[in-house]
Amino acid sequence: MNLLWLQGLTCNGNTQSFLCSEDPPVHKVLEGFNLLFHPALTYNRDVEEVLDSLLSDREKLDVFIFEGAVSDDVLYKEMTLKETVRELAQRAEFVIALGSCAVYGNIPALFREDISGLLYRFKVKGGALGEDFGKPVINLSGCPVHPSWLAYVLDTILRGGEIPxxxxxxxxxxxxxxxxxxxxxxxxFEWKVEAKEFGTKEGCLFYYLGCRGPMTHSSCNRILWNGVSSKTRAGLPCFGCTEYDFPRVNLFKTFHVMGLPEELPLGVSKRGYILLSGIAKTFAPQRLKEKLIDEGNRKTPHKA
Ligand code: SF4
Structure with missing residues (x-):
């Protein structure tokens, strides 16, 4: 299958993330695809020659991965980036918007009205491809996207499987x-024991330190980063980077209204939250309030 990976307004983060793919490694993910162009991985063809060939239908496009936001700036001959992306997306059998900039416009879209993702500008439908774009776009949001998420999509495409x-x-x-x-x-979280500071092993970061884990759709704690960890495991809050309203201001703080977090975990009512969190805090086990590893009493093992 012919695969084209094109970039728009991007920090290159999804490419960097993809290059760190370990399981499976990058070359295995791309096995079975004919990579026509990728800004960091291909060297034998320049992008204009590949675009010429695809837009004049001399070559077919099976999978089109777009990384970054889209704007009206000129990219290719007389066509704007937006027009080029539309033409390519119409020709491709599968279109993948890779990263939150390609999905929602994200940070670049904060600066200009004409900047958007492929199908959305934040939560407004439309985006660069327009509301009437006739085929599904596979949106992989995240800042950046975990390499295994892209590997799953490409592998499923290759095997002819369904991606609901x-x-x-x-x-x-x-x-x-x-x-x-x-x-x-x-x-x-369940016993409402708060983390006091970042980077510690104990406590939940939802109550004061800005964690958006209970309202953010992602597999970050299911498919671990570099196979070993995640932000919340390391003691930093989830910023909600897979959702349309990323980025937000003050990512390290939970805002409160009348003593309650401004946003509650998905599907939890205010009444339920007040009732349960009050009981949980009162009956929290003592062990959860103590350090997991008491550094002060650490004894250095010595040889006999
Ligand atoms: S994801 Fe965030 S809110 Fe949920 S348990 Fe972990 S630190 Fe707490």
Whole structure:
């Protein structure tokens, strides 16, 4: 299958993330595809020659991966980036918007009205391809996207499998979960034991330190980063980077209204939250309030 990977307004983060793919490694993910162009991986053809060939239908386009936001700036001959992307997307059998800039416009879209993702500008439908674009776009949101998420999509395409999508066009297999699912701090969350500072092993970061894990759809705690960890496991809040309203201001703080977090975990009512969190805090086990590893009493083992 012919695969084209094109970039728009991007920090290159999804490419960097993809290059770190370990399981499977990058060359295995791309096995079975004829990579026509990628800004960092191909060297034998320049982008204009590839675009010429695709847009004049001399070569067919099976999979079109677009990384970054789209603007009206000129890219290719007399065509704007937006026009070029539309032409390519119409020709491709599968279109993948890779990263939150390609899905929602994200950070670049904060600066100009004409900048958007392929199908959305934040939560407004339309985007660069327009509301009437006639085929599904596989939206892989994230800043950046985990390499295994892209590997799953490409592998499924190659095998001719189905990729069920959610209401935002994201694969359900990856985005039906919340960041909260699989976080090792779940017990602290349930008993309302707060983390006091960043980077510690104990406590939940939802109550004061800005964690959006309970309202963010991602597999970050199910498919671990570099195979070993995640932000919340390492003691940093989930910023909600897979959702349309990323980026937000003050990512390290939970805002409160009348003593309650401004946003509650998905599906939880105010009444339920007040009732349960009050009881949980009162009856939290003592062990959860103590350090997991008491550094002060650490004894250095010595040889006999
Ligand atoms: S740190 Fe975040 S993801 Fe982990 S349990 Fe707390 S709220 Fe959930």
């Amino acid at each position: 999508l959610d209401e935002w066009g994201r694969p359900k297999e990856l985005y039906a979960y919340l960041t909260h699912h699989g976080c090792i701090r779940n017990e602290y």
